[in-house]
Amino acid sequence: MKTVPLLLATLAVALAGCHDPKSTTTNQTNANVAPPSLAPPYLPQAQPRLQTIKLFVGGKELTTELAVRPVEIYTGMMWRTNLPEHEAMLFVFPSAEPRSFYMRNTYVPLSLAYISPDGVIQELHDLHPLNENSTPSQADNIQYVLEVPQGWFQRHSIAPGTLLRTPRGDLRQSFFAPRQ
Numbered sequence: 743m744k745t746v747p748l749l750l751a752t753l754a755v756a757l758a759g760c761h762d763p764k765s766t767t768t769n770q771t772n773a774n775v776a777p778p779s780l781a782p783p784y785l786p787q788a789q790p791r792l793q794t795i796k797l798f799v800g801g802k803e804l805t806t807e808l809a810v811r812p813v814e815i816y817t818g819m820m821w822r823t824n825l826p827e828h829e830a831m832l833f834v835f836p837s838a839e840p841r842s843f844y845m846r847n848t849y850v851p852l853s854l855a856y857i858s859p860d861g862v863i864q865e866l867h868d869l870h871p872l873n874e875n876s877t878p879s880q881a882d883n884i885q886y887v888l889e890v891p892q893g894w895f896q897r898h899s900i901a902p903g904t905l906l907r908t909p910r911g912d913l914r915q916s917f918f919a920p921r922q
Contacts, residue, residue: 767776791807794807809831832886845874854888861907
């Protein structure tokens with residue numbers, strides 16, 4: 743127990759020695775120094791199959807994995823090698839705002855739908871494997887993003903304005919209504 747204060751004092755001295763006195767100046771030469779790099783917020787391999795739900799897109803049914811937790815959202819379809827025709831991944835965000843998706847480490851060609859809080863498709867986009875250029879939403883009220891095999895929306899005549907539902911009701915009821 744007596745070693746704890748000694749350990750803390752040693753740590754404080756060591757940290758004080760790491761301080762760069764020049765960093766407190768307003769010298770512009772330090773303005774372009776990058777912050778330390780952090781580990782990516784996604785998994786380094788394909789994530790296991792996530793919890794699924796039936797999702798009705800217009801009159802079409804999809805077995806849909808739910809990406810809800812941050813690591814699930816950040817990892818998404820990365821490193822996976824296929825997505826069957828009647829399967830999808832739905833990204834559920836806690837609030838509505840502009841969204842942007844890209845295809846880092848993603849090998850499967852995808853189409854995505856940007857969806858408003860009321861479960862209505864606002865925009866559709868095709869994404870290409872390994873393309874790291876962001877595809878931002880034009881709408882600023884996107885709470886859900888649905889990824890399907892590329893061309894699925896076109897093959898099934900799904901367009902902006904289509905409503906999504908689950909067996910529990912609309913998306914707001916399914917994911918944000920209090921459970922009874």
